[in-house]
Amino acid sequence: MKITAVETFIVKGNFAPWIFCALRTDEGLTGYAEFGEGRVWRGMCGLVEDIAPLIIGKDPRAVEAHYIHMVRSTRMVYGGATWQAIAGIELALWDLKAKALGVPVYELVGGPTRTHQKVYWSHLLSYQANYHEQLGCEPVRSYDDIRTLVRAAMDAGYDTFKTNILLPGEPFRGLGQGRSGPHDQTLTREILNAAIKQIEVMREEAGPEAQICLDVNENFKVDGQIRLAQALEPYELMWLEMDNLDADSCRMLKDSTRTPICTGEQRLGPFNYADLLSSRAMDACKLDLQWQGFIPARRVANMAELYDINIAPHNFNSHLSTFQTMHLCASVTNIKISESDPTAVPWRDEVVTAVPVVEHGMIEIPTGPGWGAELDEKAAKKYAYEG
Structure with a gap:
């Protein structure tokens, strides 16, 4: 079997495009992968095109x-976007080999090391506040809306849920100062009070047994994160996450x-986790399979095991990303x-040939060849992102 072509597909996603890689072979098999950061999709596709000659033939x-x-x-061009592009090819290679x-x-x-994997509902409140128009849902306008969304997730x-800090208003809006500015990354009293109120309302609605995670991304420097983490101690978060x-x-x-502290998603490759792990600077290690590939992600997981640290895979793309992540969990x-x-x-649901089976917050580990799902190329072209 020989690789004859490498192609990429860009599909409209929640707030950024989803990027897929397809490897064609002379025996008619195609390997698929979802990979990379969609906000730099032109660069991702260009890098895949540049790297492809290394495996053609x-x-x-x-x-x-x-x-x-x-x-x-x-x-x-070590690390970064280059490694994300390599991940697209590497993940598709695994799909091809397993299918063969x-x-x-x-x-x-x-593997498999498990038949099901517990998952949390991520971006609860955040997507409804920031992307309600794209998603066709109502914005968040009140704390009663927050209660309703928490109850719907529980129903x-x-x-277990993860959210981001929302600032009250008409409607509520997500906090984005770590990316869009102001870039001082200061935890103001207004932001701290908003975070406390939001988590208080979520805890009241969800009850004492539910698990709540708060992701503050890169919004604060360490002094602000210390103040926030201490202020939220009464609400017993599953973790506070930052990047x-x-x-x-x-x-x-x-x-x-x-x-508890969770971090690491923006690091790529085992070497770049070594300092976090050796200093035991986190309670849970966040990593993204789609950003670094199956081989390095498993190496990071095995390194974390040496330090008695569990990983928490990062996964916020299409269903193919979920299938790939479940294979990491099962290995x-x-x-x-x-x-x-x-x-x-x-x-x-249209852009893949199968969707994950989720029941009571548990995803069934796929059992089909390869990842257990493929990109539907016809649907990918129908919903192609054109910039």
Whole structure:
């Protein structure tokens, strides 16, 4: 079997495009993957096109050899977007190899380690506040709306949720100062009070047994995160999550509070997690399979196991991303919980050939060959993102 072509598809997503990679072979098999950060989709696709000659004409089944060849051949543009593009090809290689053997991907690496994976409802309130027009839902206008959304998630079988800070108004709006400014990353009294009120309302509605996570992204420097984590201690969060701190700052935060700390999603590759893990600067390790690939993600998970730290996979794209993430969960033994996004654009079910089976906040590990689902190329073209 030889690879004959590499293609990418850009599909309209929740707030940014979803990016897919397809590897064609001379035997008629196609391997699919979802990968990368959709907000830089032009760069992602260009990098895949530049890297593709390294595998054209090769047998796709030597996945490890192809992966290290791609990484070492691109050392002059080391890490970052380059590695996300490599992930697209590497993930599609795994899909091809598993399909050729007629087995799920996790069986190639000793799985399955489980039949189901517990997931949390992510971006609860956040998507409704920030993207209600794209999603065709009502905006968040009051704390009663927050109570209604929490109750709906619980009625759908979820007992664990993740949200982001919303600022009250007509309607409520998400906090984005870490990206769009002001860039001082200051936790003001107004923001702190809004965060406390929001979590208080969620806790009242969800009850004492529910698990609540708060993701503050890169909105605050460590002093603000310490103040916030301490202020939220009475509400017993599952974790406070952030993206922007170095290992020493994370350790300082962790030592200052009873609120558990989760971080790591924006790091790529095992080496870039070493300082967080060796300093035990987090209670849960966040990683994104679609941003780094199956090989490095499993290596990070195995490194985390050495430090008695469980991983919490990051997953906020289409269903193919969820299928891929479930194979990661089924190939390691240190998963705290995995992310899922029940709120999505209405065509999400159309762009894949199968959808995850979710019941009572548990996703069934797929059993079909490859990832267990494929990109529906006809639907991908129907909902193509054109910029």
